[in-house]
Amino acid sequence: MALKKKGPPKSLAAGRPPVLHRVKSISRSATKALINKHHLLQKKKRQAIAKGDGAGEAAINVEIEALGGIEGYQEASLQGQRHDRGGDSSRVLMQWLEPCLSSQEADSGRRLRMLEVGALSTQNACSKSNHFEIERIDLNSQGEGILQQDFMERPLPKDESEQFDIISLSLVLNYVPEPQGRGEMLRRTTQFLLAPGRYIGAPQLTASFPSLFLVLPAPCVTNSRYLDEERLVAIMESLGYVKVASKTTQRLVYYLWKRGRVCKRAGGPFQKKEIRAGPTRNNFAVVLS
Numbered sequence: 215m216a217l218k219k220k221g222p223p224k225s226l227a228a229g230r231p232p233v234l235h236r237v238k239s240i241s242r243s244a245t246k247a248l249i250n251k252h253h254l255l256q257k258k259k260r261q262a263i264a265k266g267d268g269a270g271e272a273a274i275n276v277e278i279e280a281l282g283g284i285e286g287y288q289e290a291s292l293q294g295q296r297h298d299r300g301g302d303s304s305r306v307l308m309q310w311l312e313p314c315l316s317s318q319e320a321d322s323g324r325r326l327r328m329l330e331v332g333a334l335s336t337q338n339a340c341s342k343s344n345h346f347e348i349e350r351i352d353l354n355s356q357g358e359g360i361l362q363q364d365f366m367e368r369p370l371p372k373d374e375s376e377q378f379d380i381i382s383l384s385l386v387l388n389y390v391p392e393p394q395g396r397g398e399m400l401r402r403t404t405q406f407l408l409a410p411g412r413y414i415g416a417p418q419l420t421a422s423f424p425s426l427f428l429v430l431p432a433p434c435v436t437n438s439r440y441l442d443e444e445r446l447v448a449i450m451e452s453l454g455y456v457k458v459a460s461k462t463t464q465r466l467v468y469y470l471w472k473r474g475r476v477c478k479r480a481g482g483p484f485q486k487k488e489i490r491a492g493p494t495r496n497n498f499a500v501v502l503s
């Protein structure tokens with residue numbers, strides 16, 4: 215009987231059980247291209263569904279799967295959270311909130327409740343800070359501690375116990391393929407936040423809570439035909455939000471919006487209207503009817 219030919223000796227590591235899922239490294243440009251392609255396919259899929267084009271939808275699903283499906287997309291997103299690529303966006307939130315949170319805990323010991331929509335990890339800066347009791351959800355859970363749930367299908371809160379002091383919506387709004395869907399997502403956040411003005415016993419929290427942490431790729435606001443900072447502020451104000459903090463980097467825009475009372479004179483509705491022309495602009499838009 216012929217002996218089985220042995221391959222090259224394997225490293226010791228090859229024999230060890232996979233105790234840690236290590237994310238494969240992808241270049242920065244490949245990551246960006248993969249994320250953009252995924253967003254484009256999601257948009258085309260939504261259009262095919264709206265037209266009742268079953269064959270088109272199936273073909274797009276094949277393309278999405280060929281790109282690695284939602285898992286491939288999430289893996290690429292995790293690459294973007296690497297320290298050398300700008301790091302996890304919730305670090306900015308913690309820089310903004312740390313001073314008021316530290317003094318609040320010394321006073322009352324109550325941990326604030328956070329809903330993290332589109333959570334890829336349980337190890338980001340807000341999780342590690344220990345300041346929050348966090349409920350994490352994602353369309354495709356990456357594991358324990360993250361509930362698999364579509365925020366748009368999440369049952370509305372029955373009472374205060376199901377509402378939150380803060381919602382994190384980091385790089386999620388731009389995943390929604392249609393402008394109307396984005397407006398609906400923003401509107402929905404208000405229903406999950408506690409009523410404004412409830413921090414009577416902790417006045418240091420009043421300036422920042424209840425609030426929405428919103429992060430978007432910078433070009434969505436800095437280089438869109440249909441959205442700029444002024445229009446975003448107007449949209450958010452029509453929902454009762456007031457801008458408390460913001461930061462723009464080359465890659466991302468970060469905002470902290472505090473929920474206030476909806477002003478009767480607030481503008482809107484906000485249709486898809488060109489506010490800046492130019493061949494190099496993108497088409498990111500938010501529509502609120």
Ligand SMILES: C[S@@+](CC[C@H](N)C(=O)[O-])C[C@H]1O[C@@H](n2cnc3c(N)ncnc32)[C@H](O)[C@@H]1O
Pocket residue numbers: 284288291295303331332333334351352353354363364365366383384385386389390429
């Ligand atoms: C680009 S990742 C962002 C992850 C992380 N928040 C960050 O800032 O790096 C977007 C995540 O949002 C999730 N997502 C998109 N729409 C969602 C929805 N309607 N409900 C829950 N999760 C959603 C996607 O599944 C994906 O994991």
